[in-house]
């Protein structure tokens with residue numbers, strides 16, 4: 001008999017709590033309400049359901065909520081003790097209970113004088129030291145003072161990392177391109193598919209390239225494989241570099257000094273962070289080194305300040321005015337009551353093109369859990385499927401399903417008003433698409449409106465009647481509009497911190513530990529077993545017939561004949 005996988009008899013009690021039951025009851029009353037009517041009934045709906053924060057505006061009026069809905073959602077947040085958990089996180093309590101760790105990415109951007117303790121040690125001086133080290137190093141690289149082995153300044157920086165050690169700094173570099181150094185380009189290699197690093201290296205020269213090997217554990221197979229390939233390329237290249245020259249071209253970002261040394265990087269060229277910084281929350285730490293070199297340390301600090309301002313807002317604003325709390329609870333409303341399974345991130349700003357991929361990890365790795373903090377089965381939906389792409393491209397592709405599909409998909413539309421380019425006509429076209437889409441998703445198109453349009457188009461009556469049902473849009477598709485004046489480092493910091501806290505609040509409501517990732521760890525282990533078999537040609541482990549069949553097929557068809 002198959003060994004039992006599920007040992008959990010205990011069920012998480014959330015769905016029987018008073019706040020949850022009240023929401024269920026309320027849902028039955030309002031589930032059919034159309035937003036068009038809600039707007040008609042309340043001319044001040046936008047004023048009442050929008051918030052300005054620094055240079056950011058959140059308009060959440062195009063959501064299927066009324067005052068009562070929000071009140072009940074905030075009751076649920078209170079019942080879950082969001083405020084207490086929030087304060088515990090900020091003060092360094094070990095809220096990551098399965099790994100016994102504090103969760104202190106907020107300390108990395110603590111711009112106040114307040115000390116923050118982990119195990120009775122104030123971590124702020126440690127953070128300041130690393131920030132100073134990042135500044136000294138990035139200044140040298142940017143000013144051309146950091147000289148490679150052939151006496152030339154660095155022109156290309158390659159960040160080798162994956163997951164949390166890649167997506168964050170990569171997304172930040174794209175978002176802040178307008179602040180980039182004129183002569184330094186930054187590249188990111190994450191995939192262990194050798195063609196990724198080959199492609200990258202093919203247009204670089206060892207003399208002017210700096211590699212940042214970013215890995216919290218410094219044991220990640222993909223990263224170390226790519227780093228070794230880079231080292232070999234550096235040493236075997238036409239430039240006659242020696243082991244001695246590695247110090248000028250390889251630096252590490254890690255928590256694991258021993259492994260960094262073993263790889264051959266001088267610990268003096270190591271930038272540290274700590275186990276209380278989760279990989280997917282690490283862009284604020286020295287993992288951000290590539291971005292600090294690219295945009296300069298002043299801009300990097302400004303990004304930290306923007307995040308810190310959002311931290312303060314999250315810690316102090318009442319729920320009714322608290323942006324991360326509002327966004328989180330709207331997500332709970334759709335996921336747990338309307339049964340929405342996914343949520344889309346739709347940036348209308350080319351510089352935010354990597355934001356969906358970044359948030360996919362941040363959200364799904366944090367809240368993709370089915371067991372609560374106490375080890376009980378969650379009998380309710382938790383983290384939604386997060387996906388997205390640049391909105392304007394999506395309009396010509398997948399928006400069809402948003403408008404007329406059978407699923408409810410809440411969306412975040414994100415735009416910045418002052419575009420990076422000088423083309424004003426482009427800017428206005430982009431903005432009008434943004435505005436038109438959220439309006440269309442909300443309003444839809446009624447049968448009368450559709451019929452009128454068909455009549456005006458002069459289509460024959462019988463054809464028009466045939467086409468009619470296909471051209472009706474139900475509307476009532478919720479969206480948040482997040483509009484930023486200009487994509488500055490400060491605004492970006494606030495935006496990312498906003499999403500981090502949204503994810504935190506949802507994790508607390510669902511009673512999850514959002515800060516472990518055992519699902520990711522499992523993948524790493526299974527790969528090693530199969531790699532051993534692939535390389536040796538021997539079978540050591542038991543597999544199902546599918547995995548075995550595939551393994552044999554790979555072996556038979558490898559291009560090295562091995």
Ligand code: G6Q
Nearest residue numbers: 163164165215216217220279280
């Ligand atoms: C992040 C995840 C994961 C991690 C990568 C890289 O929260 O745990 O994405 O960042 O697996 O790990 P290293 O930084 O240890 O190489």
